[in-house]
Every structure is written in C-alpha cells, then in structure tokens.
Amino acid sequence: MVNKDDVVNAYRYILGREPESDDVVMTHMSAASLEELRIRFLDSQEFSQKYSRSGAVDIEGFMLPQDMPPLSVDIEADPQQMQALLDRIKREWEEFGEKDPHWSVLTHASYKKKFISENKSGFFESGRFVANIVRAFSDRNGVPVENYRSCFELGCGVGRITLHLSQIFESVIGADISKFHLDVCREELRQNGVKNVSLNCITDVRQLMELPRFDFFVSMIVLQHNPPPVIKFILECILDKLNPGGAAVFQVPTYRRSYRFDLSEYIGCPSPLHMEMHVLPQSEIFSILNNSRCDLVEVREDGWADGRTPNSLSNTFFVIKK
Ligand SMILES: C[S@@+](CC[C@H](N)C(=O)[O-])C[C@H]1O[C@@H](n2cnc3c(N)ncnc32)[C@H](O)[C@@H]1O
Known part of the structure; x- marks a missing residue:
C-alpha cells in the first residue's frame, strides 16, 4: 500500500518539487505498490523532460559535448x-x-x-x-x-x-x-x-x-x-x-x-x-x-x-x- 508520505516523497526525490494539490496525491495513492509508484514517476513526461531521455537518466547532460570548438x-x-x-x-x-x-x-x-x-x-x-x-x-x-x-x-x-x-x-x-x-x-x-x-x-x-x-x-x-x-x-x-x-x-x-x-x-x-x-x-x-x-x-x-x-x-x- 502507498500512503500520502510516500507520494509526497516521490514528488520531492524524483521530480524535485512539492505536489501541486491534494488531488494529485490522492490519485497516486491508488498505486498498488511502492514499485508501481516509482515507475509512474520515472516514466512521467515531467521526469523525462527534466532529467532523462527515453526514461534513462541523461548522462549526456553531465558531460562535455563532443562538438566543442578548439581553445x-x-x-x-x-x-x-x-x-x-x-x-x-x-x-x-x-x-x-x-x-x-x-x-x-x-x-x-x-x-x-x-x-x-x-x-x-x-x-x-x-x-x-x-x-x-x-x-x-x-x-x-x-x-x-x-x-x-x-x-x-x-x-x-x-x-x-x-x-x-x-x-x-x-x-x-x-x-x-x-x-x-x-x-x-x-x-x-x-x-x-x-x-x-x-x-x-x-x-x-x-x-x-x-x-x-x-x-x-x-x-x-x-x-x-x-x-x-x-x-x-x-x-x-x-x-x-x-x-x-x-x-x-x-x-x-x-x-x-x-x-x-x-x-x-x-x-x-x-x-x-x-x-x-x-x-x-x-x-x-x-x-x-x-x-x-x-x-x-x-x-x-x-x-x-x-x-x-x-x-x-x-x-x-x-x-x-x-
Ligand atoms: C589543492 S592542493 C592539493 C594537495 C594534495 N595534492 C591533495 O590532494 O591533498 C594543491 C597543492 O599543490 C601545490 N602546488 C600548486 N602548484 C604547484 C607547483 N607548480 N609545484 C608544486 N606544488 C604546487 C599547492 O601549494 C598545494 O599544496
């Protein structure tokens, strides 16, 4: 079972923000398990736009691109x-x-x-x-x-x-x-x-x-x-x-x-x-x-x-x- 704190923490840890309303928290409390809750957040459009490409963490975002000019x-x-x-x-x-x-x-x-x-x-x-x-x-x-x-x-x-x-x-x-x-x-x-x-x-x-x-x-x-x-x-x-x-x-x-x-x-x-x-x-x-x-x-x-x-x-x- 997923409780209110689990959902609020998923917002904080995975999306890096507070939930926008009690309603969205209630919606996510319907997740059958913590695993399902985690997958919902990792699969969300918001997470991929912020941190990832195709659901995987976008390591490229932490690396110097390869098309840099000479120094x-x-x-x-x-x-x-x-x-x-x-x-x-x-x-x-x-x-x-x-x-x-x-x-x-x-x-x-x-x-x-x-x-x-x-x-x-x-x-x-x-x-x-x-x-x-x-x-x-x-x-x-x-x-x-x-x-x-x-x-x-x-x-x-x-x-x-x-x-x-x-x-x-x-x-x-x-x-x-x-x-x-x-x-x-x-x-x-x-x-x-x-x-x-x-x-x-x-x-x-x-x-x-x-x-x-x-x-x-x-x-x-x-x-x-x-x-x-x-x-x-x-x-x-x-x-x-x-x-x-x-x-x-x-x-x-x-x-x-x-x-x-x-x-x-x-x-x-x-x-x-x-x-x-x-x-x-x-x-x-x-x-x-x-x-x-x-x-x-x-x-x-x-x-x-x-x-x-x-x-x-x-x-x-x-x-x-x-
Ligand atoms: C950031 S500290 C690192 C010290 C040590 N390598 C460590 O990691 O604990 C940089 C050290 O390098 C020394 N240093 C800087 N340029 C140097 C040079 N050209 N020849 C010898 N020592 C140098 C500084 O005095 C300083 O003690």
Missing part, C-alpha cells in the same frame, strides 16, 4: 617567463598555506582553520581514495605497485595523499611550492611516525629540471592551478626523471568552455592573486607523453576540477614509461 592556449614560455609564472603560483599558494592550509586543499567549510581539529581525521582519510586509484590503475594494467620502490608526489600539500602513499612505496618524495603547506605536512608525518617521506620545497625552474629519478609519479588537483606552459614544463621535467618501466597517475583539466590563455596578457596585466584554474588540452598532453617516451595506458574522465559538468573536462592519466 586558444599558449603553451610555451621562455625560462624567465617560466620563473615569473612559478613565482606567482608560489605567492598564491603560500598565502593560502599561511591562512588556511587544509581548506586550500579541499575547499569545504569543515576544513577551515577553526573547524579542522574536529574534522582532521576525515580530511586525511579522504586521501586513501587516491592511493586506491593508484593501486587499481596499476593492478588493472599488470604493473602492481609492489613492483615499484620510489614515488614522487608533486603538490603534496599538507600530506593528505602522501600519508597513504608512504604505506605503498618504500620511499616517497613529497614536493610542494608552498613552504607553509610543507610545514603542516612535516608535522603530520611526524605525528603519524612516518619515516620514509622526504619533503622538497619547489622554488625555481632549475630545481624541477634537477629532480632525482623515481619509479612512480602521482599528482592530483595540483597541475590545474598552474598556467598551461607551467603544466607542460613540469610534466616534461618529471616524466624525464621517471625510470624506464615506471608509471604515473596524474590529473589535468583538459577543456573548459571559453577558457583561453594568452601568456603576454597574463604576465602584462596580472589579476589579483586567487586560486587559479587552468587547462591543458588533451592533444598537448598526448604529445608530451610521446616526446617523453611514455605510453598512455588509460585516460579517464574525472570530477576533480569542477565536478562533472557539461562545461568542463578533467582527466586522470595512467602512463608507463617505455
């Missing part, structure tokens, strides 16, 4: 410009790191400085998800993480993911552009008794070119905060240091409606410091992989940048060095 994106910068770009990103992130390090990593109100002590365990637990992805990509492609010893994590922040990577790999280098994030990370590692992570504060272009070699590279929600020439440069430097047979899991937004990047404009008329969100088109990433002797093994759409929306595309790449 205009400058991807080259000379060494001086590159350093200027890095300096700006450093200023931005050190400001965040000093004011609100955990919130700057995951911008949820519960991770603001005044609430973080009560929510810290959930914050750090959320990094396990990335460690699980790293394992899953590797297992699916016949290169289990146990094959690898050393890991380089770019943009380790306060160590949310690093803590979990330290349980997978024999040694981890966590690098970040913000010394304030690294201070929090160091303390977190100490409190957790983690001894196999070393931290590296990125300050200049040369440092990126002189990284040590490693077996595995991980970077999540980091490259997106860097202008496209920096993303390209960083990926080239890092993939160059990946050992033969080594693997990498990293995320980069690859399309956003109306995004453009003009280097001289960006350097010439800088906007106030803020959490920048950038894009490097997929074709550029594929060509970097090609030039770095890396095979693209999987590329997955993800929701890291803006969630899954029809306006943008973010990808997680899994690659193996030849």
Whole structure:
C-alpha cells in the first residue's frame, strides 16, 4: 500500500518539487505498490523532460559535448617567463598555506582553520581514495605497485595523499611550492611516525629540471592551478626523471568552455592573486607523453576540477614509461 508520505516523497526525490494539490496525491495513492509508484514517476513526461531521455537518466547532460570548438592556449614560455609564472603560483599558494592550509586543499567549510581539529581525521582519510586509484590503475594494467620502490608526489600539500602513499612505496618524495603547506605536512608525518617521506620545497625552474629519478609519479588537483606552459614544463621535467618501466597517475583539466590563455596578457596585466584554474588540452598532453617516451595506458574522465559538468573536462592519466 502507498500512503500520502510516500507520494509526497516521490514528488520531492524524483521530480524535485512539492505536489501541486491534494488531488494529485490522492490519485497516486491508488498505486498498488511502492514499485508501481516509482515507475509512474520515472516514466512521467515531467521526469523525462527534466532529467532523462527515453526514461534513462541523461548522462549526456553531465558531460562535455563532443562538438566543442578548439581553445586558444599558449603553451610555451621562455625560462624567465617560466620563473615569473612559478613565482606567482608560489605567492598564491603560500598565502593560502599561511591562512588556511587544509581548506586550500579541499575547499569545504569543515576544513577551515577553526573547524579542522574536529574534522582532521576525515580530511586525511579522504586521501586513501587516491592511493586506491593508484593501486587499481596499476593492478588493472599488470604493473602492481609492489613492483615499484620510489614515488614522487608533486603538490603534496599538507600530506593528505602522501600519508597513504608512504604505506605503498618504500620511499616517497613529497614536493610542494608552498613552504607553509610543507610545514603542516612535516608535522603530520611526524605525528603519524612516518619515516620514509622526504619533503622538497619547489622554488625555481632549475630545481624541477634537477629532480632525482623515481619509479612512480602521482599528482592530483595540483597541475590545474598552474598556467598551461607551467603544466607542460613540469610534466616534461618529471616524466624525464621517471625510470624506464615506471608509471604515473596524474590529473589535468583538459577543456573548459571559453577558457583561453594568452601568456603576454597574463604576465602584462596580472589579476589579483586567487586560486587559479587552468587547462591543458588533451592533444598537448598526448604529445608530451610521446616526446617523453611514455605510453598512455588509460585516460579517464574525472570530477576533480569542477565536478562533472557539461562545461568542463578533467582527466586522470595512467602512463608507463617505455
Ligand atoms: C589543492 S592542493 C592539493 C594537495 C594534495 N595534492 C591533495 O590532494 O591533498 C594543491 C597543492 O599543490 C601545490 N602546488 C600548486 N602548484 C604547484 C607547483 N607548480 N609545484 C608544486 N606544488 C604546487 C599547492 O601549494 C598545494 O599544496
């Protein structure tokens, strides 16, 4: 039997609105079972117009269409410009790191400085998800993480993911552009008794070119905060240091409606410091992989940048060095 609350809840949960009258509620109370009630709502014209095509949820509505135009994106910068770009990103992130390090990593109100002590365990637990992805990509492609010893994590922040990577790999280098994030990370590692992570504060272009070699590279929600020439440069430097047979899991937004990047404009008329969100088109990433002797093994759409929306595309790449 279906009661009045069942019908009102079906309106709220399925159609996203209140019933227009008691009469319509009474009509639906005639449904023989909850199952029949559910099917009536899912089959309704209103539901298909709002959310679906032919009764199935319209997943296309959450995806970037395939007929999008090209983006205009400058991807080259000379060494001086590159350093200027890095300096700006450093200023931005050190400001965040000093004011609100955990919130700057995951911008949820519960991770603001005044609430973080009560929510810290959930914050750090959320990094396990990335460690699980790293394992899953590797297992699916016949290169289990146990094959690898050393890991380089770019943009380790306060160590949310690093803590979990330290349980997978024999040694981890966590690098970040913000010394304030690294201070929090160091303390977190100490409190957790983690001894196999070393931290590296990125300050200049040369440092990126002189990284040590490693077996595995991980970077999540980091490259997106860097202008496209920096993303390209960083990926080239890092993939160059990946050992033969080594693997990498990293995320980069690859399309956003109306995004453009003009280097001289960006350097010439800088906007106030803020959490920048950038894009490097997929074709550029594929060509970097090609030039770095890396095979693209999987590329997955993800929701890291803006969630899954029809306006943008973010990808997680899994690659193996030849
Ligand atoms: C949104 S947080 C993510 C931190 C960490 N990956 C996580 O998911 O917990 C971005 C981090 O990347 C760092 N970052 C941004 N650009 C960087 C760069 N070019 N090199 C190194 N670190 C960078 C920031 O300082 C910040 O700690």
